[in-house]
Amino acid sequence: MGKADIGLVGLGTMGAALALNIAEKGHDIAVWNRTPSVTRDFHAGAGALADRIVPTETLEELVAALQPPRAIMLMVPAGAPVDQQIAALRPLLEADDLIIDAGNADFHDTERRARAAAEAGHPYLGIGVSGGEEGARHGPAIMGGGPRPAWDRVAHILTAIAADYQGTPCATWMGEGGAGHFVKTVHNGIEYADMQMIAEAYGAMRDGLGMPPAAIAEVFARWNDGPLQSYLIEISATVSAATDPATGQPMLDVILDRAGQKGTGRWTAIEAQHLAAPVPAIEAAVAARNLSARLAERQVGAGIFGAPQPLAPEALGIDQLEQALIAGKVLCYAQGFGLLAMASEAYGWDLPMAGIARVWRAGCIIRSAMLNDMAAALEDAPARNLIFAPDFSARLQTALPGLRATVATGASAGLPLPALAAGLGWFDTMRSARTTANLIQAQRDFFGAHGFERVDGGGSGQHGPWAGHGMG
């Protein structure tokens, strides 16, 4: 073999799968891992693809194995490991050699690294890759960010390895700097909300309707044949049907209810707050993961206040729950796309809103039938709130009664449905031509002389007849 087309650092779950995918698509790849035995084992297990893979044990060997101008992809944990790898590689590289961070990253880090690279005259890309191990192996969704010429240099490899949606590769350049990692972050924020809402429907079936996992699995499988068709509903059916080999119990019943998180949902909520973008369903999903971690405290709460009340079978129908999830899904995607639109404007990215929906149609964790219709709606009017697109306002009109019934019934019984309820609260505010923020303004003016605008005009900075009564 001559020099390899691309290099990869980090042969963990994602890196190993991506390397095999790249080799399978006919590109020679040189790989390096911090722990050399991992590289050796990976190469030994690569089967027929081993011929296209160059295992290396030092970064010098990795660099020497690559065709200049080189391109090296990092697939290591976010944060310090990425900075460490850039610092270790840069002195070994030539000016035009390209480093690509393909892991998840806080987009502020990507912006900082991209700035430093640009100042030194080096190309740098931050790309979001979604799809988990299976996606990385057979076709992920790829959200690129950084200088367009750098993207163009590797686009033929990235589009070759990406998922394919009816002939269109799910790999798109999103914009300069940290745009790709920002889009991936919001993807994950939506992922959190989508997963949480599905988990809430599971909770309503398990704790409200007293259904066993096998029956819940059948419901998820049925929903996956309808408007909710998606990877997350599909895998919810699969995991609900699984049995624990050790105990013979339903697998879900032996898994502790404490959810992990690596930080991307939290980044979404933080960025939304920075931009004053309202994404309460995503924030509720992040909070739900944080609450899940407080197991001992929740057990004290259960002891004092008691468990949720079971529901009578006629209190909540499975069809109503399905409608609740359809509405919830539209609402959390509308919030996510709203955040992307605000970020696009604030950071001057000109994000391709419909293109984002198109990239998410296959390969990624949030892939679903609905995304194709979202792409069409965003194509029509990229900055419009998704719930105002005729297709989605019609879906909401149909599904909202189910969401209202689910949230109301759940609240009466004490079933926690924080993301569905937050989605509904956002919707009901979005449809209020007059909210109650006039009272907030009066309160602010009373205690802090902050001023307000009047409905009959006169500009900002007007005051109520309570001047001098304020405390603040």
Ligand SMILES: NC(=O)C1=CN([C@@H]2O[C@H](COP(=O)(O)OP(=O)(O)OC[C@H]3O[C@@H](n4cnc5c(N)ncnc54)[C@H](OP(=O)(O)O)[C@@H]3O)[C@@H](O)[C@H]2O)C=CC1
């Ligand atoms: N798992 C998933 O579903 C997805 C993960 N991602 C992102 O991909 C990236 C990799 O994740 P994943 O493959 O799951 O992680 P793994 O934990 O499976 O692998 C991590 C890899 O990074 C290496 N590594 C860890 N720390 C350092 C360091 N300080 N310096 C150099 N190498 C280091 C490890 O090497 P060693 O063998 O020596 O420990 C290993 O090869 C992360 O950014 C993650 O957020 C993105 C999409 C999906």
Ligand SMILES: O=C(CO)[C@H](O)[C@H](O)COP(=O)(O)O
């Ligand atoms: O990026 C991903 C999927 O898109 C990773 O699987 C990520 O780790 C998921 O986030 P978390 O670990 O916080 O649940």
